Structure formats: C-alpha cells, structure tokens
Amino acid sequence: MAPLRLCAMAPNSQSTFPALFLFGVLTLLLCPSGLCDCRIFPSIAHGSHKDMSSFFSYTTVVQYECDEGYVLVGESKITCRNSHWSSPAPECKALCLKPEIKNGSLSVDKDQYVEPENVTVQCNDGYGVIGSQSITCSENGIWFPAVPKCKWEFQMGCEQVLVGSKLLQCLPYPEDVKKALEVYKLSLEIGHLCKNET
Incomplete structure (x- = not known):
C-alpha cells in the first residue's frame, strides 16, 4: 500500500489542514487536558444556563436565568478563561x-x-x-x-373607660364610641339621682 501523502490531498484541504492543526496545538497549549474545566458549567438551583461562547473564542461565556417565581441574585452572565471563572454563579432566590x-x-x-x-x-x-x-x-x-x-383585645384600664382621648383609644369604631358615651351619660344620671335620694 502506498504511503499517504499530504500532497495528494485536494488544494483546499492542503490549506485547511495546517490551520486546523495549528488551532488544535494552540488549544492544547492554552488549555491543557485535565487542567481546563471551563466546559463544566456551574449549575444553579431553580434556574438554567446556556452556553453563549463563540466557536473560535478561548473564553467560555455562560448566561443564567431563573424559573418562574424566582429572581436572579448576582451576575446573569459569567465567563471562564484558563479554568478561572470571572465570578461565582448567581443564585435564584x-x-x-x-x-x-x-x-x-x-x-x-x-x-x-x-x-x-x-x-x-x-x-x-x-x-x-x-x-x-x-x-x-x-x-x-x-x-x-x-x-x-x-x-x-381590650387594653389595660379599658374596663373603666371614661371619656375623651382614652375612650377613643380603647374604642376605635364610631358606633362603639357612641354607645359608650350613652352608657356613660346614663351612669352619671343614675349617680346624680342616687345622691339626691340620700
């Protein structure tokens, strides 16, 4: 079997292969296998994330959003480069x-x-x-x-309500105040009659 030669490839393939090879080498140099964990996106409870990264970019961009009934606290979009995230993942409160x-x-x-x-x-x-x-x-x-x-609930001293501001504090409803005043007036009249009899 004849050895495979790059020169036997199509002209377009010859120009594309070195570019892809160089791109792969640079990727390995900037992000060695086992050290780059930008592909592992931080997950959040009660929310979801979406990869917004560009294909030819060395920076990973992740955008977060919360489920209905929750609000995002923190940065909605975080980036990662060389295994370092720009900030912690947000929370859905x-x-x-x-x-x-x-x-x-x-x-x-x-x-x-x-x-x-x-x-x-x-x-x-x-x-x-x-x-x-x-x-x-x-x-x-x-x-x-x-x-x-x-x-x-009755406050202390409301059992012996008199008149004026104390009465209004204990009985906030107008109809209750009116009844209390009538009872108080009646009690004064009874007391006055009792004094006259003696």
Missing part, C-alpha cells in the same frame, strides 16, 4: 408576595420580598398579634411561620 395584615402593618412595606427576607408584623392600637410576630420568606416562596393575625 424565591419571591414571596406581600402578606395581607388586616388591622396591622409590616416593618418593611413592598409588593414582593426575596428569600430569606424577614419582616415584623405590627398591629394597630387595641389589637394584639395572634401567632409569630416575625416571619421569613422561605425558599419555596411561602412565609414561615404562618402569617399572623391582628385580633381586637
């Missing part, structure tokens, strides 16, 4: 919707919260917290512990 607190408010007021954000529930005057006052946005997008409620 869960989003929690603003909890509804009737007769109360939150220490931080916004539409969405990012895991592991913590907020404190503050009830209006005359209301007490039923449940944990401090809640945290968990990795599954749910508040933990469960969102508490603000329940009406």
Whole structure:
C-alpha cells in the first residue's frame, strides 16, 4: 500500500489542514487536558444556563436565568478563561408576595420580598398579634411561620373607660364610641339621682 501523502490531498484541504492543526496545538497549549474545566458549567438551583461562547473564542461565556417565581441574585452572565471563572454563579432566590395584615402593618412595606427576607408584623392600637410576630420568606416562596393575625383585645384600664382621648383609644369604631358615651351619660344620671335620694 502506498504511503499517504499530504500532497495528494485536494488544494483546499492542503490549506485547511495546517490551520486546523495549528488551532488544535494552540488549544492544547492554552488549555491543557485535565487542567481546563471551563466546559463544566456551574449549575444553579431553580434556574438554567446556556452556553453563549463563540466557536473560535478561548473564553467560555455562560448566561443564567431563573424559573418562574424566582429572581436572579448576582451576575446573569459569567465567563471562564484558563479554568478561572470571572465570578461565582448567581443564585435564584424565591419571591414571596406581600402578606395581607388586616388591622396591622409590616416593618418593611413592598409588593414582593426575596428569600430569606424577614419582616415584623405590627398591629394597630387595641389589637394584639395572634401567632409569630416575625416571619421569613422561605425558599419555596411561602412565609414561615404562618402569617399572623391582628385580633381586637381590650387594653389595660379599658374596663373603666371614661371619656375623651382614652375612650377613643380603647374604642376605635364610631358606633362603639357612641354607645359608650350613652352608657356613660346614663351612669352619671343614675349617680346624680342616687345622691339626691340620700
């Protein structure tokens, strides 16, 4: 069998082969086998990645995006050259919707919260917290512990409510204030009659 000669190749092959050979040699020199791990992309939970690298580039480019209900924290695009990544892979953090607190408010007021954000529930005057006052946005997008409620409760001294500002503090509803004033007026009249009889 006759030896294979490069000169027997087609003219186009002769010009292409040295270029491919040189490209392979440079690749091995810049990224030796076993030392270059740019092909191993850092994976992330609750998200995905896509290789955005150019074929003839020695730099690996990876772009990340998160699943629905999660937000990207960190660089969305990272690069790798000679086994070194430009920055750590980003994270996909869960989003929690603003909890509804009737007769109360939150220490931080916004539409969405990012895991592991913590907020404190503050009830209006005359209301007490039923449940944990401090809640945290968990990795599954749910508040933990469960969102508490603000329940009406009498404050100290409200059993002997008089009038004015103290009455308004203890009875925030207008109809309750009106009834309390009527009862208070009636009690004054009864007391006045009792004094006259004695």
